Amino acid sequence: MFDVSAIDLARIQFAFTVSFHIIFPAITIGLASYLAVLEGLWLKTRQLVYLTLSKFWMKIFAVNFAMGVVSGIVMAYQFGTNWSGFSTVAGSITGPLLTYEVLTAFFLEAGFLGVMLFGWKKVTERTHFVATCLVALGTLVSMTWILASNSWMQTPQGHEIVDGVVVPVSWFEIIFNPSFPYRLVHMGLAAFLCTALLVAATGAYHLLKKQHILESKKMIMMALWMLAIVAPLQALVGDQHGLNTLEHQPIKVAAMEGHWHAAEEGEGVPLVLFAWPDNETETNHFAVEIPHLASLILTHSMDGDIPALTSVAKEDRPNVPLVFWSFRVMVALGMAMIAISWAGLWLSRQQKLFLRTGFLKLLVLMGPTGLVALLAGWFVTEVGRQPWVVYGVLRTVEAASAHNVQTMTLSLISFVSGYFAVFGLGVFYLIKLLSKGPQAAVGTNSPTSAQRPARPLSAVNDLIE
Numbered sequence: 001m002f003d004v005s006a007i008d009l010a011r012i013q014f015a016f017t018v019s020f021h022i023i024f025p026a027i028t029i030g031l032a033s034y035l036a037v038l039e040g041l042w043l044k045t046r047q048l049v050y051l052t053l054s055k056f057w058m059k060i061f062a063v064n065f066a067m068g069v070v071s072g073i074v075m076a077y078q079f080g081t082n083w084s085g086f087s088t089v090a091g092s093i094t095g096p097l098l099t100y101e102v103l104t105a106f107f108l109e110a111g112f113l114g115v116m117l118f119g120w121k122k123v124t125e126r127t128h129f130v131a132t133c134l135v136a137l138g139t140l141v142s143m144t145w146i147l148a149s150n151s152w153m154q155t156p157q158g159h160e161i162v163d164g165v166v167v168p169v170s171w172f173e174i175i176f177n178p179s180f181p182y183r184l185v186h187m188g189l190a191a192f193l194c195t196a197l198l199v200a201a202t203g204a205y206h207l208l209k210k211q212h213i214l215e216s217k218k219m220i221m222m223a224l225w226m227l228a229i230v231a232p233l234q235a236l237v238g239d240q241h242g243l244n245t246l247e248h249q250p251i252k253v254a255a256m257e258g259h260w261h262a263a264e265e266g267e268g269v270p271l272v273l274f275a276w277p278d279n280e281t282e283t284n285h286f287a288v289e290i291p292h293l294a295s296l297i298l299t300h301s302m303d304g305d306i307p308a309l310t311s312v313a314k315e316d317r318p319n320v321p322l323v324f325w326s327f328r329v330m331v332a333l334g335m336a337m338i339a340i341s342w343a344g345l346w347l348s349r350q351q352k353l354f355l356r357t358g359f360l361k362l363l364v365l366m367g368p369t370g371l372v373a374l375l376a377g378w379f380v381t382e383v384g385r386q387p388w389v390v391y392g393v394l395r396t397v398e399a400a401s402a403h404n405v406q407t408m409t410l411s412l413i414s415f416v417s418g419y420f421a422v423f424g425l426g427v428f429y430l431i432k433l434l435s436k437g438p439q440a441a442v443g444t445n446s447p448t449s450a451q452r453p454a455r456p457l458s459a460v461n462d463l464i465e
Helices: 006-045 048-076 084-118 125-154 171-175 180-208 213-248 250-257 293-299 320-349 357-366 369-385 405-436
Strands: 159-162 165-168 271-278 283-290 388-390
Touching: 006 048, 006 125, 006 180, 006 369, 006 405, 048 084, 048 213, 048 405, 084 125, 084 165, 084 171, 084 388, 125 171, 125 180, 125 369, 125 388, 180 213, 180 357, 180 369, 180 405, 213 250, 213 293, 213 320, 250 271, 250 293, 250 320, 250 369, 271 293, 271 320, 320 357, 320 369
Parallel strands: none
Antiparallel strands: 159 165, 271 283
16 A cells, blocks of 8 residues: 555654654753753842742753653664664764763763752752753753764765775864754754743743742743844854755755756746645646745845756655755744744833733743754755765665565554653653642752652652642
8 A cells, every 4th residue: 555665664763763852852952051041040149939940940851851861772773773784884983973972971961960950958059050060061062972973974074985884084074074063053052942932831831820920930031032032043043054055965955945947047046935846747836936035045146046956866856845844844933933032022021921811822832833843954954865874975775774664664663652652651741740830949958859869750759640
């Protein structure tokens, strides 16, 4: 009934697991920095609201961190099981980069995580603050190494191929490959946006419930300022990232724009607002376009052209509809973030922000949109790279292990079932914790500070019925 190959199933499985995994590190990165800010404000102002929020979000961080670690370990096993060709050819690059992440970032996080979660009573306030800052630094370092590895797969540099195997020549060029700076900043800002939207939605939810009023107002205002600053900055970084992608992966940009055929001289490339790209007929159905605008954005010229999809063979093109629509979802949500943050600050200036229930409900609805935009952007990046695993070096069909359809079907079903059972319960618990809200902090003692736990989840002693 469905013409699906073992490689297709392996790709679906990896896409499924990485989509689950990327959500948790994104929130971890944003929350770690947010916790450092909250604790710093508590030390500076001694306002109890910052301590209350710090302890509340630290519980969310602990649960989220635990799920991120588990989902990351499970995902990594697929390099050897389903993508042995990739490990054989490119393992000499990706292996050391992931090792550096463990030796630096993961050890840094693990070393100070216990102090951050359980050290309220055991160390001084300033020592605890330093531990929180180092955990936040660890999440940023971890992101750096992961993005260095993935960016090398997008724009490989600093290597040579010997007997069909990639051999590193210059680690500086490997790490600081052409797309790395843009993708690192883009991902970091995305993590902060995801966290800000989650914080704003939580505050708005409790304000609508008329509970935790002071904490909710503080969460909303801090989140809106973060969104108002970071969302426009993300748009600028995304534009530069797009220009870099046009230089190194032009067919990906052509898929993002739905640009099938080279433009006639002086015609320019229109910006396609809406369409349904058709891989078979190599055209866009129901297209709504703005003439010349894509040329202006991408080439800074009204009649500039970009490489078209038909300039390469069909087997060298990505899935155009998926890339095309994922890009538009990401951009549309980014524009919505800018609009809602600026509107919120304007309402605050008018002293009306916390009185507008409609706006507060909108903030609640916007809560998960940061993660949706993050996943959409990841689909653009990864699907748009196809049919290459390492762009221009190793094709996906060459990277896959020699499994049959039956084996991969069983594997995929097992992963989907297990993930929804385990992480579904974890997400449910997170939502319950968020809906419970911050409890007033008394002093600086943590309710779990007297314990000697062995895992991050021990920092959360809330029972959810």
